[in-house]
Amino acid sequence: MMYYLIALIILLLVILGATLVLFHRQGKRLEEELQHAIDNEDIKSQHLKDVSVTFSDTLNKIILSCRNIESQPCICQNSDVAKAVENIRFDSQQLAQYANEILEMSNTQGNIPHSKKIQVNLIELIMSYRREIMYDVKDNVQVNLHTDLSSQTKFWVNTTIFRQLVMHILRYAARATTHGSINICYAAEGQGLRFWFENTTDSAPNDSIKTLLSSKTDLSSLDNIECDKDTIMSMSLCKSIITTLKGNIEASSQQTDTNYLNTITFWIPCIFGEE
16 A cells, blocks of 8 residues: 555656646746747837838928928919928828827837826826817817816826827817817716817718727728728727727717817726825
8 A cells, every 4th residue: 555655646746747847848938939029029119110210300301391392482372382382291290290109109118018107187188288289270279178177186097198099189170170169078987087079160070980980890991981091090099099998989970050069089997096
């Protein structure tokens, strides 16, 4: 009986040793694969940085050249040429914004974990976005801020990702609003924040925005979407961010006595806190 017990103990020790060796090899292999993935991610991030900087520099030169051309008296007298130069400058500015955002995201991924959050004053953050969008809106368009939250309200957020989300919505509203107002509204709801962005427009709203933001829409197939490329890119990115943040986003519109009121609404979970 003793021999059987000793043999069983030896067998168990052999199995345990083999298991430990297997786990060690598996752990080492996973560690090597993880390091390989990190190295590849670093290479891609660095490549994005290099491309974005080169792209942005080239676009800024185009923008500067357009402004120089627009300042020439002979150009101002030719409305067709002036309009063409203005369109080139506007499109270059839009592309430069995307290049800067890619660079910003690359820098963030390279230095800070993707989910890194910091505590910020909510109204100060939103006011900074309002000041930024004021450079893009038409002269006769007002940008208003509405909330019932305290001016001391603080919350935890990845400011890089959150800025991408809000500014893309605001830039879409700025492009669509020729006069009237853009309203930035937000309130606490459940365990998160509800934002809604209202803008006035003369033309009937395009249902493609609702389609783009629909959870059932595959944004990889956009052949039937009747939107400009800027809107497609903006709304696609917004939807991706909302999905990452485990929130929801939608668009709606209604006709008033004088115009149309378009609204983009999103909700994201967040943690509130006071210093």
